[in-house]
Amino acid sequence: MAAYLKARIDLGTLEAGNKLPPTAALMKQFDLSDNAVYRGIALLKAEGYVHSQQGKGVFVSDRRRLIAGANRIKGITSPGESIHHKLSARVEAPDWVAADLGEGECVNRVRTVNRGDFILQASQSWVHLDVAEVVPEVDEPQACDPTWQAIYEQRSGNPVGVASKTVDARITSAADREALGLDADFAVLVMRSVYVTGDKVIGVGEGVYAPGHPLAIA
Structure with missing residues (x-):
């Protein structure tokens, strides 16, 4: 789930400011438990891909504003x-x-x-x-x-x-x-x-x- 969402964000099909689907929808789409979805979202947050807005949901971050230099290069490539x-x-x-x-x-x-x-x-x-x-x-x-x-x-x-x-x-x-x-x-x-x-x-x-x-x- 996390890899799929990261790929969509990197490609621009999920743009900065877009809201992620609710937990229930992600559970159904990826056949995951609620805890697994929470862990996946936590990974995306840790890497700067998404952020939470209290009471509103999880949104795609504008990563251009968050990463620069060597960290930017690391952020747009895979290991x-x-x-x-x-x-x-x-x-x-x-x-x-x-x-x-x-x-x-x-x-x-x-x-x-x-x-x-x-x-x-x-x-x-x-x-x-x-x-x-x-x-x-x-x-x-x-x-x-x-x-x-x-x-x-x-x-x-x-x-x-x-x-x-x-x-x-x-x-x-x-x-x-x-x-x-x-x-x-x-x-x-x-x-x-x-x-x-x-x-x-x-x-x-x-x-x-x-x-x-x-x-x-x-």
């Missing part, structure tokens, strides 16, 4: 996994990104999530230059502390949200094979996110998951 930032460069937005972000130059950030030498996920984000003016760290090929979205929100005072999040599948392209270190074609899962402040799109992200990498989809 034995590591994040490798590969690139941060000014580029022209690809057509599919420009459809949301707008045409012209943006900051392309590239990273992978590895388990040893095996690449589990290859991710890219395309960040609007308006963000780079407020968060110059996005031009550096390293993690923003805690995230570029959180830093932009804090410095600009403009809240950042996810306008859309979609999951699809495709046969690997040459770029996918190179990014994931594959020597043959496979079907891979692809998750895309669009980040906004107000009605303005300020970033687009894409994560490509290697074959066999578990991904919870709700």
Whole structure:
């Protein structure tokens, strides 16, 4: 139960502020006793995933505000996994990104999530230059502390949200094979996110998951 809820929170299908189902519903869904559900919720609280509001229930926490630096990296990976930032460069937005972000130059950030030498996920984000003016760290090929979205929100005072999040599948392209270190074609899962402040799109992200990498989809 705890692993399932953590995966949904990490993927954004359970967002900050969302209320968890009541204990009775979790007991039925996962065939658990009430004590087991309480223990699972306690684990999620200890790791900063959720918090209680007296008389109201258990809610998903905004983990960007709770974790930073090395703890952030630990919080968004599983044991034995590591994040490798590969690139941060000014580029022209690809057509599919420009459809949301707008045409012209943006900051392309590239990273992978590895388990040893095996690449589990290859991710890219395309960040609007308006963000780079407020968060110059996005031009550096390293993690923003805690995230570029959180830093932009804090410095600009403009809240950042996810306008859309979609999951699809495709046969690997040459770029996918190179990014994931594959020597043959496979079907891979692809998750895309669009980040906004107000009605303005300020970033687009894409994560490509290697074959066999578990991904919870709700």
